[in-house]
Amino acid sequence: MDGILLGLETALQPSNILICLLGVTLGTMVGVLPGIGPTATVALLLPITFSFDPVASLIMLAGIYYGAQYGGSTTAILINLPGESSSVVTALDGHEMAKQGRAGPALATAALGSFFAGTVATVVVALFAPPLAQVALKFGSADYFSIVVLGLLASIALASGSALKALAMIVLGLLLGTIGQDQFTAVPRFTFGVRELYGGLDFVSLAVGLFGLAEIIRNLESRHNATLVTKKVQGLWLTRDDFRRIRMPVLRGTTLGSLLGVLPGGGHVLASFASYSLEKRISKTPQEFGKGAIEGVAAPESANNAAAQTSFIPLLTLGLPAHPVMALLVGAFIIQGITPGPNVINDEPELFWGLIASFWIGNLLLVMLNLPLIGIWVRMLSVPYSVLFPAIIAFASIGCYSLSLNPWDIFAIAAAGLLGYFLIRWGCEAAPLLLGFVLGPLLEENLRRAMIISRGDLSVFVTRPISASLLALALVIVVIALLPSVRQKREVVFQGEDD
């Protein structure tokens, strides 16, 4: 309870509210742009946040993230161009509603559902993160190694494409993470004598290259032009009947999302898909789904937003990012001199609780901001792509360069963009690579430390109870993911995601 009060005190400081507002606004503004998903948005705006103190900068980042999520839904509803897989489901019925002239209610449903889900999920985070952090404090190096393995393998199970390729992308990410000076021996690895690479590849460059540049090249492949449905945004308010219809889907979506969001590797994507299929299954009128059913917007949007919130639990308690945006936040923590993990809650209570309180404030600001300002966001949508992508290139280059004035960070964008484009084209997802990259150093450090402690005995990973059960869980997840029947179901669930 004290914690929440401290958090509110921190988050309600005028300067922090202002920063949260700024983050939410910028996040929505960039997130609403077609073809830019939340990950790219956060990566692009990340450099801006570093000029603030740690608490403020993380509050701003969280705001950017929610704003980007919301902006992504707006794009999905209005022009059927979901920026990231988590809003693909929203587009199914949301865009149909927009075509029928009900874009307003669809947007309002998304906003209200997200707000409700965000509120509930914030409470979930505040309740469960502290005790989990206490548990995590008992973890030894071997246990940490195992939980990183679990996190990485779980992200394969939740990836939408081939599990084998996702695994390979993780390993590639881990390998890219070894570039730079070895933490134990200070030997520079894979730097080819370039002093600027001693610090390792810049993770912002990697993210911007994979999710920004590669995506632009991909968009320039096809002549697919989006159809804009903007004239019909009017009458935002929901009817009494709409309210009755969305009540239960929002509740169910929130529950499902809060649970699945904790899973590593994109639980939020699974959450929106799962809640949509759940609603369709239990609906008395399943034939309406895909043709503009308001339940089909309410449930996945709530689930998505709840999951976005609870995915902070593994980050704040274990330092484990659940998906690429969280991986970016890990980088942001580290740049601010904070090691994300169980110690944050004790060492930086102001930051921990301030961040949690600002989740809720951010959600509130989103509702207050987005519905009235929808006209502005719609105008952002009409920025032509021929102007948009040079702007992204310019912002990405300046942003990455400004962080450490290192030209190699810019070269890294180009390299990551090239590699990312081809790998994505060949059916590999970029998200596991980024997760592997961020977790690589953590994995290696704990492996080597655990080996030193156990005097080179590999059995330490199976004799320590925590480590053993985590590894067993990881094994179960991989086996389940590879079972033919589950694979088929997964393909059904993820169908249409690659459009």
Add this chain to the structure above:
Amino acid sequence: MSTYPAAPGDSPGRLGGGRPGPSLPDLMAGGTFVVLGLAFAIGGSRYDVGTALRMGSGYVPIALGSILTVLGLVIVVASFRGVDPTVANADRGPIPWRRMGLLLGAVMFFGFTVRGLGLGPALLVTTFVSALAGRETKPTQALFIAIGLTALCLVVFVALLQLRLPVLGEWLGG
């Protein structure tokens, strides 16, 4: 949604029309993993490997590189057995080589010249070259886009955010 036929080399399905053969995306992805895995493993063996007790700098890269190589080989083998449904369904045009080259060139140019030319000129060229990659952007339009974006970026990053980046670099006496 795009209806024009893909070039043979870009075919998301099997090579050579209906004949059974490897799935190209799988083959390429697997091959890339093998090459990168070997590169890291061989590169890693130049460093001290150490023992399991005291792992040297090369231990983890060699281990991971070998794993990646094996995974790549498995993917290559699997590519002869079937097409990854997620790729087969994807709607893909041909690889936009020229546009990709322009974009990568623009980014590299920025990296090479931002220090020497300064933010202003480097940005102007970068935005111009990347704007040329647009679908129907003519050079004059690209120039307008470049001027507009450069002005916008200078206002946002230099005037508002006060990043200490020189607008004119040392090569231009800035």
